[in-house]
Amino acid sequence: MSSRTTKRATTVTGLIITVLLLAGCAGERPPVKKVLVIGIDGVRPDVLAEVPTPAIDALISEGAFSGRVITQAQTISGPGWSSMLTGVWPEKHGVTSNNFTGNNYALYPDFLTRLELIDGEFSTFAVVDWAPLGSEASGGPLLSDTIDVKLDFDGDQLGYQEGDNRSVAAAVRFLEHQDPDAAFVYIGYPDVAAHDNGGRSQEYYQSIENADLHVGRLVAALRNRPTYEREDWLILVSTDHGHRDGGGHGGDSPEERTVFFLASGLSVTQGTLPRDVNIVDVAITALAHLGIAIDPTWHLDGRVSGLEAAN
Ligand SMILES: [Zn+2]
Structure with missing residues (x-):
């Protein structure tokens, strides 16, 4: 007993x-690690520095930034976005113009697709308003149909200001109420504003100020998540190329080649970026944050940038 x-x-x-x-x-x-990549088309870092951008400034203050990145891709949107989202330069992904035909995305998929191929349990989301990024237009899409939720607005038809408004509104709804592990949001209007009015025009400056408002909405959406306090969001923001003073790109001038890289979040080492950080680091850094071991046989060109060594 x-x-x-x-x-x-x-x-x-x-x-x-x-x-x-x-x-x-x-x-x-x-905390649960998650990633949001925001791509803004055609943003000159020197102009970005002159424009009031409180949302991006707040991310920089909680993160790591370089406005002196020299892209090694042709300063054209097709090769730029392909390099950023796949993590390899054009000699591997095969896109050297805005004609995406002949791309090698089967071997070098975008980072969201690579995540899905590694583990289909990952929840992935993308929204774009430039057609080849999300659809079969011009030999696309860059972002494959393997991504769980892919939304496509037609910026050519809607106008890119309206296209961006719809993309960001859709992203805000999704990020706030669904549970993605990795997301990509594309903002296209600054490139159009520079093409139409020049890389030093009031319209271009205004378009970057407006892109910053979009960034603020996306960050607020993450913070409004009921589970935000138990999550570790890595926010990466970058661009595909710059613009000449008169508007236009595709050449080798510093105004066209110089881009920026921003990483922000709990896991980011503030202020420190390797000198040779580049746009191909975006995909790899996103994957690494989610705990993916980068396999050398993938032959990625980028490397992990901005994250704590322990990550
Ligand atoms: Zn572009």
């Missing part, structure tokens, strides 16, 4: 300890 009581007491004590341990573990569980 006495022995049975003792044993029972021990079992109950053991159970209580187990429950306490589990509760303790739950309380200390590391």
Whole structure:
């Protein structure tokens, strides 16, 4: 009798300890890592520095930034976005113009597709308003149909201001109420504003100020998530190329080649970026943040940039 009581007491004590341990573990569980990549087309870092951009400034203050990145891709949108989202330069992904035909995305998929191929349990989301990024237009899409949710607005038809408005509104709804692990949002209007009015025009400056408002909406959507306090969002923001003063790109001038790289979030080492950070680092850094071991046989050109060594 006495022995049975003792044993029972021990079992109950053991159970209580187990429950306490589990509760303790739950309380200390590391935050869930997630990634949002925001791509803004055709943003000159020198103009970005002159325009009031409080949302991007806040991300920089909580992150790492370089406005002196020299892209090695042709300063054309097709090769630029392909390089950023696949993590390899044009000699590998095969896109050297805005004609995406002949791309090698089967071997070098965009980072969201690569995530899905590694583990279909990842929840992926993309929204774009430049057709070849999301559809078969011009030999696309860059972002494959393997991505869980891919939304496509037609910026050529809607106008890119309206296209961006719809893209960002859709992204805000999705990011706030669904549970993506990795997302890509494309903002196209600054490139159009520079083409139409020049890379030093009031319209271009205004378009970048407006892109910053979009960035602010996207960041607010993440912070409005009911589970935000238990999550570790890495936010990466970059661009595909710059613009000449008179508008236009495709050449080798510093105004066209110089781009920026911004990484922000709990896992980012503030202010420190390798000198040779580049746009091909975006895809790899996003994958690494989600715990993916980068396999050398993928032959990616980028490397992890901005994250804590422990990440
Ligand atoms: Zn572009």
